[in-house]
Structures are given as C-alpha cells and as structure tokens.
Amino acid sequence: MFSFSHLPNQQKGEEVVIFLRRHWFTFFHQVFFYIVLAIFPLFFYAIFQSISPEFLIDLPNRLLLYSIVILGFSVYYLSIWLFFFHGFIDYYLDVWIVTNQRIINIEHHGLFSQIISEQKLYRVQDITSEVHGILPTLLHYGNVHIQTAGEEQRFLFKQVPYPYKVREKIVGLVEFSKKHQSVVIA
C-alpha cells in the first residue's frame, strides 16, 4: 500500500509506525453528494415526462434544443465526474505518517499545491485527541492535535480513525524517543 520511496528524507533505521488518511466516512459524504447530483437530471426528466410527455417525444425534432440538451448533459456529467475524481485525489493524497523518529504531514491543496511538514518526535510537547458529534462518536473518527516545541504550528490529523488510539500510540513513541534522545545526549 505504501511505498517507502515516497517517504521524504527517510532516515537510517526509520520505520513507519502509523500511516493515516481521513476516515472513509468523510469521503462517503462527497460520494453521496455527487450521487445526488448525478440522479438530479433523471429526477428532473421524470417530472418533465409527467407534466409534458409530448415535449420530450418531440425533442429530437427540435435540432437546436436537442443539441444543447445533449451537450449540456455531457458537460454536466463530465464535470461531476471530474469533481468527484478531484475529491478522491484530495482525500487519498492527504496523509499523516508517524515513524519511530518523526511525524510527517503531507497535504495537497488543489492540483498545484503540496505541503509537506515534519517534526522530530522528541520535540512533541502535547498531544490531544478530540471527537465531536454523533457520527464521529459512533464511527470512531476525529482530530488529533500535536503541539511541538518548534516554530511550526501544531500538527493536525484531520478526521482520522480511532484518534484516541493514535494519540496513545504517539505518546508511547514520543516517550521512547525522548528517552533515547536523552541517552544519546548523555
């Protein structure tokens, strides 16, 4: 699933411990929205057929209107499909990776903007997980905030599955990393 060739600046002995994307339900929202948009013209067609069926029967004879309707449908469905694909890319390429040495945040904003930030685990000061709402509580997803000692703003793992388990795991890794770091300094 994950290729190490894409782990930025991989250190010697570095292993991926946690690899996170947003919870699948957050993408399902978008899927549902686009399905509704795709069904909408069919719904409109059904209403039109009940109101004025002779107009639809006569439509192929009205060259200009018929051409516009076909081209309109084509552009509409291609646009929906393009936006859906763009939504998938946005969901799929936003990842948070926790290794045994650092935290990496990879986010894409649009097609031409990629943000990669990272922080050493021993610089982490505070980790907070939060779950708000009925669905996030039932489906176990929420945010994890990671405050580091650096100038970088705290990391935010958005709508990741099992945020409390992620928090516990990172706390363990941070403690281990700090002990290891103090041994190295001593």
Added chain:
Amino acid sequence: MFFIFSFFSVYHLVRYGFKSFAAFFMTFLYLSITLIILFISFAYIQTVNWEASVPLFGGVNHFSF
C-alpha cells in the same frame, strides 16, 4: 478545459499516489467512465443532422442588406 484538468489530476495521482492498487484502480475507473460518457454523448450527437438549417429569431435566419 476538461482534458487539461483530467491530465493534471491523473498525473497528480500517479506522481504522488504511492503506486498503490487503489490509485491505479481509480485512474483506470476515471478514464473508463470518461470514455463511456464521451461515447454516449457522441452516439446521441451523431443522430443530429448538423447541416439542417435551424430557425432562429422566430424563423428569420436569412438577412439581406
């Protein structure tokens, strides 16, 4: 416009998609459904007689000066 955005979207997924099955599958699915939509559109468009004169502005489509 559609093809430019499609090209960059597919490039983006292939370039940063970690070479996974999901990325490959979605790219394949995207291209397949795009071709199906274009094919259906073309099939309907083909039935239109593009050489027929279309009455515009209440049937006035010949102007003489």
